[in-house]
Amino acid sequence: MPDLKSVNHEAADRLKRAKDKDKLAHAYLLVTGDEAQALNTVYWLICYANCQGENKPDGTCVSCQRILSGNYPDVFLVKPEAGRQTTSIDQIRPLKEELAKSPAEGDFRYFIIDQAQSLTLSASNALLNLLEEPVAPVVTFLIANNAGQVLPTIRSRTQIIAFEQKAASGRDGFLLENGFSQEELAQLGKTDQFDQQVKYFYQELKDQDALAIISAHRLGDQVKKGGKPMEKYLWLLLKKWAERDLENGELTLAAAILSDLLTVDQMRQSNVSVLNCLDFLALKWQK
Ligand SMILES: [Zn+2]
Known part of the structure; x- marks a missing residue:
C-alpha cells in the first residue's frame, strides 16, 4: 500500500x-x-x-x-x-x-x-x-x-x-557525471560483456600483448553495432582504467596510456574511425 x-x-x-x-x-x-x-x-x-x-x-x-x-x-x-x-x-x-x-x-x-x-x-x-x-x-x-x-x-x-x-549510483551515475544523457544511457543498454572486453583490451595494452590487435577488432565490431554512445563509452572506460592506475601509483605506464588516449581524442576529432584508433593503440603498445 x-x-x-x-x-x-x-x-x-x-x-x-x-x-x-x-x-x-x-x-x-x-x-x-x-x-x-x-x-x-x-x-x-x-x-x-x-x-x-x-x-x-x-x-x-x-x-x-x-x-x-x-x-x-x-x-x-x-x-x-x-x-x-x-x-x-x-x-x-x-x-x-x-x-x-x-x-x-x-x-x-x-x-x-x-x-x-x-x-x-x-x-x-x-x-x-x-x-x-x-x-x-x-x-x-x-x-x-x-x-x-x-x-x-x-x-x-x-x-x-x-x-x-x-546521486545515481554505479555505472549510470558515472556516465551521467561524464556527460552522458539519459537518452544515451538508454541506447547503451546493458554493457557487462562489453565492459569485460574493454578490460581485457586495456590489460593487453599494459602487458604489451600482441593479442591486443585481435581485441581491438572485436571491440571495433561491438562499437559499430552499438553506435555513437557505445564509442563514447569505450573511450571513457579506457580513460577510467588508466586514471585508476595512475591513482594507484602506476605512474609511468598509466600516464603514457592516458597520453595516447588523448591522442586518440584528437584523431577522433579528425574523423579517424574507431577501428583505426583502436589499431593505433594496439600497435603502439606492441612489444
Ligand atoms: Zn483523507
Whole structure:
C-alpha cells in the first residue's frame, strides 16, 4: 500500500499548487530512480484531491483509505504484471473505455502508469492515442526511472517532473557525471560483456600483448553495432582504467596510456574511425 509519509516533497508541493489553482496538467512524467517514492507522491496528490478530512491528505478518512487500498473507481494503476518485465497493450486498452466515463466521485479520474519504461512499443502507441484525446477530466501520471526509455512522442505530451536525483549510483551515475544523457544511457543498454572486453583490451595494452590487435577488432565490431554512445563509452572506460592506475601509483605506464588516449581524442576529432584508433593503440603498445 502506498505510504503517504514517504513522498518527494518538492514534487508533491508542485502538484498540490497546480491542483489548488485547478491547473493540473493533462499528463505528467515523473522521472526518478526511486519509483516507489514517486508512486507514493502520486497517491498523495490523489488523496489530497479527494480527502474528506481537515488535514488533507490525512490518509485515514474513507476516501483516502479506499484510494490507498486500490478500491476507488476514479483511480487506475497500470504496471507490469507479476513476474513480467513489460507492460502490454492489453493492460493499456481498458483505459480507453475509462477515458470516456465521467469521474464517479471527484472532479477527475487518474491514470497511473508505473514503470513506464516497461511499456511495449504497442502499449506505448496505445497510450499515446489516449494522451492525444482532447480534454477528458483525466490526469495521467507516468512514472519512469529512465526518461530515455519512454517514447519521445509520449514525453513531449507530458509535463516532466524530474526528481532531485539521489546521486545515481554505479555505472549510470558515472556516465551521467561524464556527460552522458539519459537518452544515451538508454541506447547503451546493458554493457557487462562489453565492459569485460574493454578490460581485457586495456590489460593487453599494459602487458604489451600482441593479442591486443585481435581485441581491438572485436571491440571495433561491438562499437559499430552499438553506435555513437557505445564509442563514447569505450573511450571513457579506457580513460577510467588508466586514471585508476595512475591513482594507484602506476605512474609511468598509466600516464603514457592516458597520453595516447588523448591522442586518440584528437584523431577522433579528425574523423579517424574507431577501428583505426583502436589499431593505433594496439600497435603502439606492441612489444
Ligand atoms: Zn483523507
